[in-house]
Amino acid sequence: MAPAIPLRVVCLRACALVCIAVSSLALHAQDNPPISPAATPAAKPFDSSSESSSASSHSRDVSLNLLPRNFLRDQQNMWFFPSQLAHRRYWSPTVIVASATVALLSADTYAAPYFNHTKVFSDFNGAFGSNVTGAETIAIPTALYAIGLQRRDSYMQQTALFAGEAVADSEVLRAVLNTVTARWRPQDIYRQRNYADTFFHSASDVGSSFPSGHMIAAISVATVIARRYREHRWVPWVAYGLAGAIGFSRISLRAHFPSDVFLGTVLGYAIARYDVLQNQ
Numbered sequence: 042m043a044p045a046i047p048l049r050v051v052c053l054r055a056c057a058l059v060c061i062a063v064s065s066l067a068l069h070a071q072d073n074p075p076i077s078p079a080a081t082p083a084a085k086p087f088d089s090s091s092e093s094s095s096a097s098s099h100s101r102d103v104s105l106n107l108l109p110r111n112f113l114r115d116q117q118n119m120w121f122f123p124s125q126l127a128h129r130r131y132w133s134p135t136v137i138v139a140s141a142t143v144a145l146l147s148a149d150t151y152a153a154p155y156f157n158h159t160k161v162f163s164d165f166n167g168a169f170g171s172n173v174t175g176a177e178t179i180a181i182p183t184a185l186y187a188i189g190l191q192r193r194d195s196y197m198q199q200t201a202l203f204a205g206e207a208v209a210d211s212e213v214l215r216a217v218l219n220t221v222t223a224r225w226r227p228q229d230i231y232r233q234r235n236y237a238d239t240f241f242h243s244a245s246d247v248g249s250s251f252p253s254g255h256m257i258a259a260i261s262v263a264t265v266i267a268r269r270y271r272e273h274r275w276v277p278w279v280a281y282g283l284a285g286a287i288g289f290s291r292i293s294l295r296a297h298f299p300s301d302v303f304l305g306t307v308l309g310y311a312i313a314r315y316d317v318l319q320n321q
Contacts, residue, residue, distance in 0.1 A: 101319060103202045115210045115316050138307055145300035150236040152292070152299050153227040162293040169290035171255065177283075178208070178258045181266075200269045207261035207313035214308060215257045219249035226250040228295040239298075253297040256305030259284040264313035268321065 103111060125131055156162075182204040189197030225239045227250075240251070248254075263284035267277035288306060291297040297305075 103199050103206065105202070108202060108206060111206055111317075112209055115206065115312070116213065118316050119210065119214060119312065142300055142304055142307075145298075145303050149239075149298040149300050153230070153236055153295075156293055156295050157227055157230070166290060166294050169286060169294075171294065171296060174255055174259065174287045174290060177287075178255070178262055181262055182208075185266075196269075200265060203269070203313075203317055204262045204265040207265050207309070207317045208258045210312050210317060211257040211261045211309050212254065214312070215252055215254050215305070218252060218304075219254070222251045223249050224251040224298075224301070226296055227298060250297055251301050251304065252308060253288070253291050253301040253305035255291055256284075256288045256297070256302045257309040259287040260306050260309030261313040261317075264310050265318060268314060268318055 101111070126135065182201045185204070186198055186201035189195070189201060222240050223242055225234070225242055230236060230239065260281075263280035267280040270276040284306075288302045291302050292299055
């Protein structure tokens with residue numbers, strides 16, 4: 042006879058469906074159709090000022106003074122999204138994302154023990170430690186803004202501000218979900234604990250696990266930069282490649298389960314592209 046599923050796990054899966062609904066901001070793409078290829082300007086040098094003027098017509102304005110207002114509007118869009126589901130909108134993508142997350146939650150019990158008992162990734166973990174990757178996520182938008190100021194490149198400055206806005210939006214949602222789910226991290230689980238029963242416990246010394254805060258921030262920054270400079274084909278590869286390495290490091294460092302990283306990726310990408318950038 043198959044072992045009974047713990048009540049906490051049952052509650053989690055019900056909670057996950059609700060939480061994922063909030064994360065399905067990507068569905069706003071249906072309200073904001075993407076720019077057609079014909080309207081996309083030809084690739085220009087990375088510091089091109091004409092790129093700034095041509096792209097500005099497709100995006101909302103952003104500045105240091107406008108950031109608080111933009112942030113409040115983003116939060117309103119995020120937290121009122123479930124009302125769209127009540128009107129029978131966006132159900133298909135929401136169910137897809139929710140189903141994928143629940144499937145990964147089931148797979149966590151098999152993936153986490155491997156990373157808890159292997160030293161294969163010790164060199165990789167040394168290069169992508171928690172402090173290093175956290176600092177990178179902050180340093181990249183800061184450097185972009187500083188370079189933009191020095192070069193008087195308003196487009197680059199706006200990109201940095203959009204990235205900061207996306208991180209702020211994502212971190213609010215991440216903090217709420219972390220508090221609600223109170224999930225142990227893989228490194229918190231000792232032999233006497235069940236990998237299938239990790240939710241709704243007291244918070245660990247390093248915070249809750251679901252979703253990954255490092256990943257939600259990294260993918261938010263990567264998405265803004267990749268979208269804003271997508272005319273340069275190497276930029277999305279570098280941006281998403283670095284974010285992907287950060288995401289894997291969260292698993293190999295035993296800081297997060299695969300499902301934590303997946304949900305962080307969905308949240309960060311959706312908020313950055315469809316809420317902050319409004320699908321530009």
